[in-house]
Amino acid sequence: DAGVTQSPTHLIKTRGQQVTLRCSPKSGHDTVSWYQQALGQGPQFIFQYYEEEERQRGNFPDRFSGHQFPNYSSELNVNALLLGDSALYLCASSGGQARVTDTQYFGPGTRLTVL
Amino acid sequence: AQSVTQLDSQVPVFEEAPVELRCNYSSSVSVYLFWYVQYPNQGLQLLLKYLSGSTLVESINGFEAEFNKSQTSFHLRKPSVHISDTAEYFCAVSDQGGNKLVFGAGTILRVKS
Numbered sequence: 001d002a003g004v005t006q007s008p009t010h011l012i013k014t015r016g017q018q019v020t021l022r023c024s025p026k027s028g029h030d031t032v033s034w035y036q037q038a039l040g041q042g043p044q045f046i047f048q049y050y051e052e053e054e055r056q057r058g059n060f061p062d063r064f065s066g067h068q069f070p071n072y073s074s075e076l077n078v079n080a081l082l083l084g085d086s087a088l089y090l091c092a093s094s095g096g097q098a099r100v101t102d103t104q105y106f107g108p109g110t111r112l113t114v115l
Numbered sequence: 116a117q118s119v120t121q122l123d124s125q126v127p128v129f130e131e132a133p134v135e136l137r138c139n140y141s142s143s144v145s146v147y148l149f150w151y152v153q154y155p156n157q158g159l160q161l162l163l164k165y166l167s168g169s170t171l172v173e174s175i176n177g178f179e180a181e182f183n184k185s186q187t188s189f190h191l192r193k194p195s196v197h198i199s200d201t202a203e204y205f206c207a208v209s210d211q212g213g214n215k216l217v218f219g220a221g222t223i224l225r226v227k228s
Contacts, residue, residue, distance in 0.1 A: 003158075004158070031214075033214075033215065033216075035216075035218075040220070041220050041221075042119075042121075042205050042207075042218030042219050042220045042221050043159070043205070043216075043218045044218070045215040045216060045217065048214055048215060055214060056214055056215055058215065090158070090159065092159075101147060101166055103161050103164075104161070104216065105161075106151075106158040106159035106160070107158050108156075108157065108158045109158065
């Protein structure tokens with residue numbers, strides 16, 4: 001059973017560009033959350049998707065947007081990239097209809113570098 | 116809003132020695148508490164969680180954590196560590212009505228032989 005997968009593994013962009021990161025949840029999971037982990041810090045919640053809708057959002061600007069597809073996979077889009085967007089982006093999936101009590105399984109992350 | 120403070124950024128310890136990784140949280144509402152572990156070049160994995168009931172929770176690999184509401188703490192302990200426990204450990208909190216995790220900055224546990 002494949003766990004949470006993310007693509008690409010690494011990505012290098014320049015300031016002002018746009019980027020799309022992808023996540024496939026663990027089999028049987030219907031909820032996807034995205035986190036940003038800057039170097040030396042803990043993950044910060046960006047937003048969560050369930051039933052193709054954004055259910056909760058963290059303190060991130062509108063440049064960060066997402067989408068969930070009918071097969072529960074998800075994309076994270078970041079527009080007008082800033083140097084400060086350089087980070088490891090983590091996707092987590094869970095199978096509890098967005099309930100926090102259900103274990104979230106994390107993918108290995110996408111390392112984004114903005115030059 | 117919740118916040119988490121992990122008091123030590125790095126904890127070096129010799130193999131077979133006991134260890135405690137400290138975690139304090141701040142919240143105005145009831146919370147759930149979690150410890151995640153991140154091994155080198157791997158994703159975050161849930162180590163243990165407190166939802167309700169007994170304040171002492173255990174993991175399958177010998178770690179335990181105790182929820183202390185009066186001290187707003189959820190410290191992680193292991194009586195005897197192994198080299199393989201070398202990893203970064205993250206404490207996280209969520210309010211009981213929400214569906215997001217708020218993480219601390221992490222503690223790197225370095226086990227030396």
